[in-house]
Amino acid sequence: MKELPVVVIGAGPIGLAAAANLVTRGIPVKVLEAGDAAGANVREWGHVRLFSPWKFNVDPASRTLLKAAGWQEPEAGSYPTGNELVETYLTPLAATKELASVIEYGVRVAAIGRHGIDKVVSKGRELRPFQLTVVGRDGAVSCVRARAVIDASGTWRTPNPVSASGVATEGEETLADKITYGIPDVLGRGRADYVGRTTLVVGAGHSAANVLLDLDELSARDGATKAIWVTRGRDLSRVYGGGSNDHLAARGDLGQRLRRLVEEGRIELVSGFAITGLRQEGERIVVNGEVGGVGRTIGPVDRIVACTGQRPDLSLTRELRVEFDPWLESARALGPMIDPNLHSCGSVPPHGHRELSHPEPGFYTVGSSGRIDASSRMSAAPFFILSGIVVIGGAIGAIVGVHLLTLLKAQGIGLAAAVALGALVGPAQVGGRVIEMAGRGRHHPLWTMSAALGLIAIGIGLMALAVGPVGLAIILYGAGNGVFSIAKGTLPLALFDPHRYASLMGRLARPSLIAQAVAPTAGALLLDQRLHLDFRRFAISRLDQCGDGGGTVMVSKALAMRQ
Numbered sequence: 001m002k003e004l005p006v007v008v009i010g011a012g013p014i015g016l017a018a019a020a021n022l023v024t025r026g027i028p029v030k031v032l033e034a035g036d037a038a039g040a041n042v043r044e045w046g047h048v049r050l051f052s053p054w055k056f057n058v059d060p061a062s063r064t065l066l067k068a069a070g071w072q073e074p075e076a077g078s079y080p081t082g083n084e085l086v087e088t089y090l091t092p093l094a095a096t097k098e099l100a101s102v103i104e105y106g107v108r109v110a111a112i113g114r115h116g117i118d119k120v121v122s123k124g125r126e127l128r129p130f131q132l133t134v135v136g137r138d139g140a141v142s143c144v145r146a147r148a149v150i151d152a153s154g155t156w157r158t159p160n161p162v163s164a165s166g167v168a169t170e171g172e173e174t175l176a177d178k179i180t181y182g183i184p185d186v187l188g189r190g191r192a193d194y195v196g197r198t199t200l201v202v203g204a205g206h207s208a209a210n211v212l213l214d215l216d217e218l219s220a221r222d223g224a225t226k227a228i229w230v231t232r233g234r235d236l237s238r239v240y241g242g243g244s245n246d247h248l249a250a251r252g253d254l255g256q257r258l259r260r261l262v263e264e265g266r267i268e269l270v271s272g273f274a275i276t277g278l279r280q281e282g283e284r285i286v287v288n289g290e291v292g293g294v295g296r297t298i299g300p301v302d303r304i305v306a307c308t309g310q311r312p313d314l315s316l317t318r319e320l321r322v323e324f325d326p327w328l329e330s331a332r333a334l335g336p337m338i339d340p341n342l343h344s345c346g347s348v349p350p351h352g353h354r355e356l357s358h359p360e361p362g363f364y365t366v367g368s369s370g371r372i373d374a375s376s377r378m379s380a381a382p383f384f385i386l387s388g389i390v391v392i393g394g395a396i397g398a399i400v401g402v403h404l405l406t407l408l409k410a411q412g413i414g415l416a417a418a419v420a421l422g423a424l425v426g427p428a429q430v431g432g433r434v435i436e437m438a439g440r441g442r443h444h445p446l447w448t449m450s451a452a453l454g455l456i457a458i459g460i461g462l463m464a465l466a467v468g469p470v471g472l473a474i475i476l477y478g479a480g481n482g483v484f485s486i487a488k489g490t491l492p493l494a495l496f497d498p499h500r501y502a503s504l505m506g507r508l509a510r511p512s513l514i515a516q517a518v519a520p521t522a523g524a525l526l527l528d529q530r531l532h533l534d535f536r537r538f539a540i541s542r543l544d545q546c547g548d549g550g551g552t553v554m555v556s557k558a559l560a561m562r563q
């Protein structure tokens with residue numbers, strides 16, 4: 001099989017990067033591209049400016065090939081449009097002598113299987129080459145064999161429908177000529193369709209933001225142009241973004257500009273609107289839907305732009321043993337890493353080939369087939385805040401658990417009394433949990449966590465400031481600690497997707513366990529410094545009060561106590 005090439009499906013940014021990496025490792029490669037040139041999908045949204053600056057868009061192996069061909073790299077911090085990405089990067093990359101000879105254009109991969117066996121056969125599967133069914137421009141079908149296949153076909157050609165339920169809705173097919181999926185070039189190629197008309201833009205992602213901003217610009221030139229923005233959810237924080245704190249500054253800016261349009265009333269926003277059907281009224285469209293379960297209609301409008309995201313074309317891989325994340329439709333292992341409930345693009349950790357693989361040996365899914373669902377709405381903030389809480393809570397628990405006796409003795413409490421007080425922690429933990437259980441889960445875990453943190457803070461505060469009976473401080477701390485151990489299990493379940501619970505808990509536990517391992521030693525060093533200072537102050541103050549002989553006795557007493 002070694003003589004066969006690795007077949008890469010698609011000559012988009014990722015397919016070309018995969019090919020460049022294979023070529024520079026001396027592995028034979030063949031790229032099959034459905035379009036007439038590299039970057040066929042990117043050209044479709046070529047008028048849109050990317051969020052990621054050039055430094056994130058150029059693959060290192062591709063840079064090496066391009067530089068050898070005399071390429072001038074664009075300024076690292078500037079942001080290309082889709083067209084500039086194609087013209088300045090993808091086209092010259094595809095034209096390098098290493099890649100030009102391995103890319104075939106105008107060929108669409110229709111199916112992938114294993115030569116001579118179907119999906120059911122296990123024996124010797126990995127020894128069989130892949131067999132791809134390829135359809136040419138003229139419709140002619142041919143077969144291509146490969147030792148491995150990298151699917152970089154993207155998602156652009158398989159958009160989601162406008163309906164809130166994710167499946168095509170009544171009227172969507174018959175009104176197809178009035179609906180555009182993706183990001184039309186409102187100010188350029190598509191201008192005639194939008195100028196002087198009312199357009200309904202569906203979706204709460206950055207594609208919708210781009211279209212709405214363009215429609216607003218068109219409206220500034222032609223007052224009759226109107227835009228209505230419909231979102232399924234009510235929380236628009238994801239599209240509005242973190243402003244200047246956004247992982248990607250250009251994305252933050254886009255969100256802020258959109259927010260201003262809404263606040264200034266320049267576009268009409270209907271949030272929480274679930275589209276249930278479309279109806280033709282003359283030459284226009286009436287949009288049926290529900291807000292909070294109550295029927296409502298919008299329109300009539302002239303056009304609809306569906307910015308509802310895209311999904312991969314799973315028909316390609318039907319004959320392979322593939323394992324997709326059940327709802328993101330990425331390779332399964334990648335799902336938790338790119339889950340938009342926990343990540344925004346820009347915060348996804350780097351990953352390797354294992355996360356892109358499937359049970360089918362030698363088959364990989366890469367690129368925008370990473371498939372982040374455009375309709376997801378949560379930000380990564382809750383995960384990081386919870387992570388921080390679990391780390392700090394775990395570290396405090398580890399320090400107090402190990403050094404409680406030392407802390408009590410430093411307050412002048414004798415060893416026996418300190419041990420007796422320390423023994424209160426366990427029963428207080430159990431008591432706290434019993435009280436929490438008495439609530440029978442009627443309160444949200446956020447309240448459980450807040451109560452736990454409050455009790456821990458009060459307990460430690462009282463101990464540190466030596467206010468009130470130490471026993472009370474320890475009971476409050478212990479009860480808080482007991483409730484905390486429940487809250488850190490239940491809160492992730494309430495905040496995030498329950499199906500992700502196991503992997504999420506693993507990711508939350510890792511930094512917390514490291515903190516718990518380091519905390520006792522760090523605590524010891526801090527306490528040592530603190531106690532050292534306290535005893536020096538104590539000894540010096542006594543020396544000031546006593547004569548020389550008495551002072552010496554006090555210092556040795558103080559040092560003895562410290563030990």
Ligand SMILES: Cc1cc2nc3c(=O)[nH]c(=O)nc-3n(C[C@H](O)[C@H](O)[C@H](O)COP(=O)(O)OP(=O)(O)OC[C@H]3O[C@@H](n4cnc5c(N)ncnc54)[C@H](O)[C@@H]3O)c2cc1C
Binds near residue numbers: 108
């Ligand atoms: C408006 C917009 C803005 C974006 N901005 C950014 C950004 O700022 N930064 C960023 O990193 N990403 C951005 N993205 C995501 C972007 O699409 C991807 O980063 C990039 O295009 C992914 O490249 P790809 O090669 O995986 O897929 P694509 O660019 O979609 O390329 C897939 C290629 O495969 C070909 N193909 C498809 N099916 C077949 C088949 N069956 N047989 C043969 N060939 C096939 C297609 O013709 C196409 O050339 C943006 C996307 C959109 C829509």
